[in-house]
Amino acid sequence: MAEELILVVDDDPDLVEAVSMKLESKGYRVAKAYDGNQAWDKIKEERPKLLILDVMMPNKNGYQVCDEIKKDPDYKDIIVVLLTAVGEAVTTTRYMHRDGITTLADDFIPKPIDLDKLMEIVQSYTAQA
Numbered sequence: 001m002a003e004e005l006i007l008v009v010d011d012d013p014d015l016v017e018a019v020s021m022k023l024e025s026k027g028y029r030v031a032k033a034y035d036g037n038q039a040w041d042k043i044k045e046e047r048p049k050l051l052i053l054d055v056m057m058p059n060k061n062g063y064q065v066c067d068e069i070k071k072d073p074d075y076k077d078i079i080v081v082l083l084t085a086v087g088e089a090v091t092t093t094r095y096m097h098r099d100g101i102t103t104l105a106d107d108f109i110p111k112p113i114d115l116d117k118l119m120e121i122v123q124s125y126t127a128q129a
Contacts, residue, residue: 003027003028003029004028004029004049004050004126005028005029005030005031005046005047005048005049006023006028006029006030006031006048006049006050006051006052006122007030007031007032007033007039007042007043007046007048007050007051007052008020008023008030008031008032008033008052009032009033009034009035009036009038009039009042009051009052009053009054009057009062009065010034010052010053010054010057010083011034011035011054011056011057011058012054013034015054015113016032016034018115019052019113019115019118020032022115022118022119023119023122026119026122026123028122028126031046031048034057035057035058035059035060036057036058036059036060036061036062036064036065037059037060039051039053039060039065040060040065040068043069043075043078047075047078048078049078049079049126050078050079050080050081050122050125050126051065051066051069051078051079051080051081052081052083052118052122053065053066053080053081053082053083053105054082054083054084055082055083055084055085056084056085062082062083062084063082066080066082066104066105067104070104070105071104079106079107079125079126080104080105080106080107081105081106081107081108081109081118081121081122081125082105082107082108082109083108083109083110083111083113084108084109084110084111085110085111085112106125107121107125109121
């Protein structure tokens with residue numbers, strides 16, 4: 001498990017910091033990005049093992065980033081865990097929750113995030129390596 005690189009992508013800096021601190025406390029290396037375009041830059045630069053990816057972000061949303069990763073032969077093995085608050089806001093957002101179910105993500109966790117549950121998900125995927 002030690003030294004696995006996890007990329008945390010969310011447009012909320014406080015959430016990125018909280019998740020990053022929790023991951024680092026468990027021995028993971030962490031990279032951070034704050035929108036879909038930055039996420040791609042980091043993926044190409046550092047090639048993370050796992051991506052914790054928010055759905056609703058500026059420039060490129062999480063579904064788009066996830067689908068691009070999973071359709072790219074060079075990156076399709078990166079594990080993608082989507083963070084979604086869309087479930088509670090289906091009537092007020094252009095993101096349809098159904099999109100999350102049809103996307104190629106490996107897993108989902110609802111917002112607000114239960115950090116302990118997120119760590120269980122991360123550990124279950126990184127332990128498979």
